[in-house]
Amino acid sequence: MSIHAALLGCARTFPDGTVGLHPTTLDFPPGSVTALLGPSGCGKTTTLRLLAGLAAPDRGGRVTFDGRDVTALPVERRGIGMVFQGYALFPNRDVAGNIGYGLEVRGVARAERERRVAEMLRLTRLEGLGARRIDQLSGGQRQRVALARALAPSPGLLLLDEPFGALDARLREALRTELAALLAELSVTAVFVTHDQAEAMALGSRIVVMEAGRVAQEGTPEQVYARPASRFVGGFLGTLNHLGGDRFCRPEALRPDPQGPIDAVVRAVFFEGGRRRVLLRAPGAGADIAIELAGPAPLPGTGMRLAVEEAAVLRLPG
Amino acid sequence: MRLLSAGITTLVAAFLIVPVLLSALAGVTANWFLGVSGGLTTRWLWRVWDLYAHTIGLSVWIAACCLACTLLLGVPAAYALARAEGRWPRLAEEVLTLPLAVPGLATALGLILLWGPVGGFRTHWSFVLVGHVLFTLPFMLRATLAAMKGADLVTLEEAARACGASFRQRFLGIVLPNARRGILAGSLMVLALSLGEFNTTLLLSTPFTMTLPVGLADSYASMRLEIGSAFTLLFLVLLVPPMVALQAVADRVAR
Amino acid sequence: MAAGWEGQGAAGYVAALTEPRYLAALRDTVLLSAGVAFVSVALAAVVGSFLARRRFPGRRVLVALLTLPLAFPGVVVGFMVILLAGRQGVIGGLTEALVGERVVFAYSLAGLCLGYLYFSLPRCIATVMAAAEGLDPALEEAARTLGAGPWRVARDVILPGLAPALVASGAIVFATCMGALGTAFTLAADIRVLPMVIYTEFTVATNFSVAAALSVLLGLVTWAALALARMFGGGSVAAQA
Ligand SMILES: Nc1ncnc2c1ncn2[C@@H]1O[C@H](COP(=O)(O)OP(=O)(O)OP(=O)(O)O)[C@@H](O)[C@H]1O
Ligand SMILES: [Mg+2]
Numbered sequence: 001m002s003i004h005a006a007l008l009g010c011a012r013t014f015p016d017g018t019v020g021l022h023p024t025t026l027d028f029p030p031g032s033v034t035a036l037l038g039p040s041g042c043g044k045t046t047t048l049r050l051l052a053g054l055a056a057p058d059r060g061g062r063v064t065f066d067g068r069d070v071t072a073l074p075v076e077r078r079g080i081g082m083v084f085q086g087y088a089l090f091p092n093r094d095v096a097g098n099i100g101y102g103l104e105v106r107g108v109a110r111a112e113r114e115r116r117v118a119e120m121l122r123l124t125r126l127e128g129l130g131a132r133r134i135d136q137l138s139g140g141q142r143q144r145v146a147l148a149r150a151l152a153p154s155p156g157l158l159l160l161d162e163p164f165g166a167l168d169a170r171l172r173e174a175l176r177t178e179l180a181a182l183l184a185e186l187s188v189t190a191v192f193v194t195h196d197q198a199e200a201m202a203l204g205s206r207i208v209v210m211e212a213g214r215v216a217q218e219g220t221p222e223q224v225y226a227r228p229a230s231r232f233v234g235g236f237l238g239t240l241n242h243l244g245g246d247r248f249c250r251p252e253a254l255r256p257d258p259q260g261p262i263d264a265v266v267r268a269v270f271f272e273g274g275r276r277r278v279l280l281r282a283p284g285a286g287a288d289i290a291i292e293l294a295g296p297a298p299l300p301g302t303g304m305r306l307a308v309e310e311a312a313v314l315r316l317p318g
Numbered sequence: 319m320r321l322l323s324a325g326i327t328t329l330v331a332a333f334l335i336v337p338v339l340l341s342a343l344a345g346v347t348a349n350w351f352l353g354v355s356g357g358l359t360t361r362w363l364w365r366v367w368d369l370y371a372h373t374i375g376l377s378v379w380i381a382a383c384c385l386a387c388t389l390l391l392g393v394p395a396a397y398a399l400a401r402a403e404g405r406w407p408r409l410a411e412e413v414l415t416l417p418l419a420v421p422g423l424a425t426a427l428g429l430i431l432l433w434g435p436v437g438g439f440r441t442h443w444s445f446v447l448v449g450h451v452l453f454t455l456p457f458m459l460r461a462t463l464a465a466m467k468g469a470d471l472v473t474l475e476e477a478a479r480a481c482g483a484s485f486r487q488r489f490l491g492i493v494l495p496n497a498r499r500g501i502l503a504g505s506l507m508v509l510a511l512s513l514g515e516f517n518t519t520l521l522l523s524t525p526f527t528m529t530l531p532v533g534l535a536d537s538y539a540s541m542r543l544e545i546g547s548a549f550t551l552l553f554l555v556l557l558v559p560p561m562v563a564l565q566a567v568a569d570r571v572a573r
Numbered sequence: 574m575a576a577g578w579e580g581q582g583a584a585g586y587v588a589a590l591t592e593p594r595y596l597a598a599l600r601d602t603v604l605l606s607a608g609v610a611f612v613s614v615a616l617a618a619v620v621g622s623f624l625a626r627r628r629f630p631g632r633r634v635l636v637a638l639l640t641l642p643l644a645f646p647g648v649v650v651g652f653m654v655i656l657l658a659g660r661q662g663v664i665g666g667l668t669e670a671l672v673g674e675r676v677v678f679a680y681s682l683a684g685l686c687l688g689y690l691y692f693s694l695p696r697c698i699a700t701v702m703a704a705a706e707g708l709d710p711a712l713e714e715a716a717r718t719l720g721a722g723p724w725r726v727a728r729d730v731i732l733p734g735l736a737p738a739l740v741a742s743g744a745i746v747f748a749t750c751m752g753a754l755g756t757a758f759t760l761a762a763d764i765r766v767l768p769m770v771i772y773t774e775f776t777v778a779t780n781f782s783v784a785a786a787l788s789v790l791l792g793l794v795t796w797a798a799l800a801l802a803r804m805f806g807g808g809s810v811a812a813q814a
Contacts, residue, residue, distance in 0.1 A: 054714050075717040082718040088711035092733040101729070102719035153720065319723045323623040330620050334694060335638050337653035340663060350661060421752030421795070423768050424788035427775065431785070510644035516755040517647070517768070521775065531646045531755070538652050538759050543661055550649055561644055565637045 002030040002189040003065050003079075003156035005051060010061035012046050020046035022213045023061070028157075033183055033190045035204030037197060039236070043213040044193040045085075048159050051191060053078050065157070076105075081150030081188075083160040087142050089134045095145050096121070096130035102153035120148040123182065140171050147179070151186070158183075160192035164199065176202055197237045201225065209233045225250075231316045241291075243308065244284040246317050251277070253312035254291045260307030264289060266298045280304060342554065344547030362548035366537070370549060373533035374556070376443060380529060381512040384450040388508050391451075392458035393501060397493060399459070400466035401475075411463075414456045422517025425452055430521060443527045449518040454511050458504040465500020466493070499567060506564040513557055530556075585782030586789075595770065595787060602767040603794065606750035609686060613693040614743040620694075621701025622731060636702070643695045647688070647755020654679045654688045654760060682764050688756040693746040700745075704738030705731075744802030748795040767791050 005028040012021040021043040028034055028051075036044040049055040050063060053075040057063065063071045070078055081102075089098050096117050103113045121127050124144040129137070137145065143163065150158060163179065164172040180203050183190050194200050200207050201221040208218040217229040228234030231248070240248050243262075254262075264280035267288060276297055279288045291306065298304060344350050348359045399407050429449055434440050471493060478488045494501070516531040523532050530553060538546045588595065624636060642650070658664045659679040668676040678684050708731065716730045754768040767787060775784040 052718055054717070074722075075714070076720045076722050078718075079720070080718055082715065084711045084715055086709075086711060088709065088715035090712060090716070090730065090733075101716070101721075105716075105720040105725055149715075149719065159718075319727070320627075323619050324627075326616065327620045327623045330616055330694060330698075331635060331639060334642055334691065337657055337691070338641070340656045341649075341653055344656060420792045421754075421768060421788060423752065423754055423771050424792050427771075427781075427785055427788050431781070507644075514644050514646035514649070516758075517752060520754065520758070520772070531648055534646075534652070535648045535755070535758060538648065538655075539761075543656075546652055547656070550652060553649065557644060558641070561641050562637065565640060569633070 001154075001156055002187055004028070004030045004067070005157050005189060005191075006064045007047070007050060007057075008062040008064065010047075010050050010057035010063065012043075012050060012055060012061075013058050019213055021050070024215055026208060026215065026218070028189055028191055030189055031187045033203060033205045034192070035200035035207045036191065036193045036210060037195065037200040037204075037207055037236070038210035038216075039195060042210040044195075044210055045161055046213075047210070048082075048161055048191060048193055051157070052080055052082055052159050078157075079153075079155055080157045080159060081153065081155030082158075083143075083146045083150050083163050085161045085165055087146040087166075089142060089145055089149070091134050093134075094130065095126065095132045095134070095137070098134070098145055099130075099148045099152050101149065106153060116152055120152050123151075124148040125178075139167050140175060143167065143175060147182075151182075151188075156189065158188045158190040160190065162193055162195070164194075164196075172196075172199070179203065201237070209236060226312075228314065228316070234314060234316060239290050240314075241289045242285055242287055243289075243313070246315050248314040248316050249308055249312055250314075251290045251292050253309045254289065254306050255309075256291075256293070256304055257307035258305055260305040262289075262306040262308065264304050264306055266300050266302050266304055268300055269297050271297075278304075280306070282306070338554065341547050341550045344544060345551035346548070347544065350543050350547070362544045363552065365545055366549045366552060369541075369545075370530075370533045370537065373528045373530045374552065376527065377513055377530035378556070380443060380447050380450060381509050383447050384454055384512040385505055385508050387447070387451045388455050388458040389501070389505065392455055392504065393462055393494075393497075396459050396462035396466055396497075397489075399463055400471055414460055422449075422453060422515070423521065425449060426518045426521035441524050441526060446519055446522045446527055446529060449522045450512045450515055453515060453518055454508040457507045457511060458501075461504030461507060462497055462500045465497040465503075468500075469496040471496060499570070503564060503567045506560045506567065509560045510557060510564070513553075513560075585780075585784075585786035588783050588786070590786075590790075594765075595783075598765045598767045598770045599790065599794070601764060602751060602791075605682070605685065605689065605764075605766065606747045609689040609693055609750050610743045610747040613690055613697045613746050614739050617694060617697030617701045617742065618732070618735060618739060621698045622705040622735065624698070625702045625705035640695050640699050642692060643699065645692060647692065647753050647757075648759045649755075650688045650691045651756040651759025653691065654684050654756070658684055658687065680760055684760055685757060685764055685766070688760065689750050689753065692753075692756070693750065696749075697742040697746060700738050700742040701735060704735050708734045740802050740805055744799050747798050751791060751795045751798075 007024055007026045009023045009025055010021065011019070011023040013019050024047065026047070036047055038044055046055065050057055050061075053063070053070070053073060057071065061071070062069055065078070090101065093101065099120050100113050100117045103116060108116070117130065121130055124147055126141065126144055126148065129141065134142070134145070143166075147160075147163070150160075164175055167175065176199060183203075192203065194203075204221060206218065207221055207224050209216045209224060211232055217224055217233045219227075224233065225237050228237060228240075231240065234240040234248060239251050241251065241254065242248055262282050264282035266278060267281050268279045270277045270279075274294075276293045278291050278293055278298065280291065282289050289306070343354070345362055346358050346360065347354060348361070399410055402410075426449060429445070429452075430440070433445070433448075439445055474492055474496060475488055478492045483491065514531055515529070516535070519529050519532055520535070523529055528536070534546070534549055534553060537549045590596075620639075624632065624639075656662055657679070658677060660675075660677055662677065662679060665675040665677050668674060679687075712730050712734070713726050716726050721729060752768060753766075754772060757764075757766045757769045758772070768791070771784050771787045771791070774780045774787065
């Protein structure tokens, strides 16, 4: 029973006058997985807290769940699940106690609660850890407990604030895959915050890019990557080469071509595992141009001509 | 629930603040029975000054000496504890809670039984001072130690050492400045505690070495209510500055 | 001489542990201190977390005023109780005007309790406030997203978070009350608390050995309370003094 959530003209001004979010309207269809992406301080957490009910929108803003106005409904009655940035696990409860808390509060009978907790432990691959204290868990395990705790009461809307923020790169990737599978299985409406564009694209069925308290662009990962609405969005989602004027392109749109129109000099080569990233300096281009090569590495200082795939050129006015 | 908390907070605040105002007021009313309508006067304050000025002087003097002693003893000791490793510091911190467990009365009894017969010591003001130093030293130690630990002094000193600083340069240039908040808070606490110490002092003092709180007890027992109030007012005037300063220091540490 | 002292000392301990009036004083003092500790901690839990969590104009001044009595000696506190509830006290005046009868309780157990509460509350409030400011607000928010209302949050998140501070300040208040002499001295109350007994044994009866034995007994009881508190998670007992 996933929820259709929406923010209608929601802004958020803090008591000290800081504007965390300008008036914003966003739709979160049932079962969708939305990534809120943007640099630090752009208002991602603020947006999430408005949805959760942990913060109230400025006057005039409304939050609706399935069309019902929940703006004045306190958090505890919204029936959401939330994974906090630092997980916020209760240190005075063991793993099972944390996961079962939402059910306990709802007055679910003990037997049913235990069944459900066991199910969540299995789902998040934490079998056998139910009686562990929180400070006896690894970072990845904590993250899973936080997820299990949020999911146990079967919320209609799942909110995650930088769910993998505190983990190392390998673990992030592993857990990302797990979460993607879990979300697909549960078909819950999910909104998660991240500042990692790879994570947003891998996990989100939709990406909302934010900049300075405003939505800069929203769309599927493909749309946002291939057709960014601005230089900011384009640059945030991946490398954006400036070809001069208002012409930009992704590294994939450039290839070495002896007949190519761009005459460049290799500046540096970075080995990236499967392929190499080459930085070149070209006259007319605003900054270094990056391309990706699979073949043998060129030496820095050598010349190289490049051709660009015109269909992939982006025209982004400043 | 918020309303309930606010209500309880208001009641508790009233309970703590109203008596202070009452005693301040009673000290300047001509007649407490008649209340403020009976007129205000400074007469009682002058009476107190005539009767008890020497106790005020002695208390201030002892508090100052006590501060000097606790600084000289407490700061180096805290420094040693902050740097020490192993089980000794643990044990020392255990000992630091002792003044709480040992009632002031017991300290006084011990001092009297131990030193009472020694020459003119028993009747000298320094006898009271010893009691105060014993009572306040742990507070100075604890405040300074906490600041030194909080500043991660060991690392800072290693850094200073790596820069070639001598022990003297490190202690004066790194250790003291970084622990100054703690030392200041400890000093203010020592002043306030020494000024108000009663449990130990009652037994240690003699009629010739009567401190302010003992004088207060004396006035409560033998003088009219207005004089007791006026004396309390004078005491508060003396006590409030260090307490307000202490609060300000705590506020700045918190931020 | 030394032998004489020792003999006397042993007799003192025997007297301290067997004579009913000493034991009664010990019992009364322990009960009084424990009761005051419990009430101060309960009140401070509410007041301290309220002051730490809410922002309102004048809050800093209020906090400063509430911590001011921290350094008041017991004698002054006793005098304040007299001003409040003594023969010429405000409460007496108020009740006389309202009910026609002067209510005077300064010199009774209630007066003593009020006095002990007066010097205990500031210390507890300061400790609880510091602890409440250190609580992670995300824990409370997490509980709320899971469906916990304000009372559940208070019970399941805030209280467990404050528990070490509550235990620590309770133990310290207990210890302070056990050793408090000034308030009882000023009130000259009917109730005989142990420090007053020790004082009279020493000065009036010049019964040094009993006084010393009772002091040691008093010290042991308070030390045990502090040690117990430390065992039960009040690791900050030393730091919070
Ligand atoms: N309590 C507050 N009071 C004042 N300003 C705040 C408060 N909380 C957030 N802000 C400001 O609001 C803006 C948006 O904050 P928000 O927490 O939503 O950013 P974010 O996108 O989540 O950033 P990050 O990736 O660093 O978590 C920031 O400029 C921040 O400084
Ligand atoms: Mg954030």
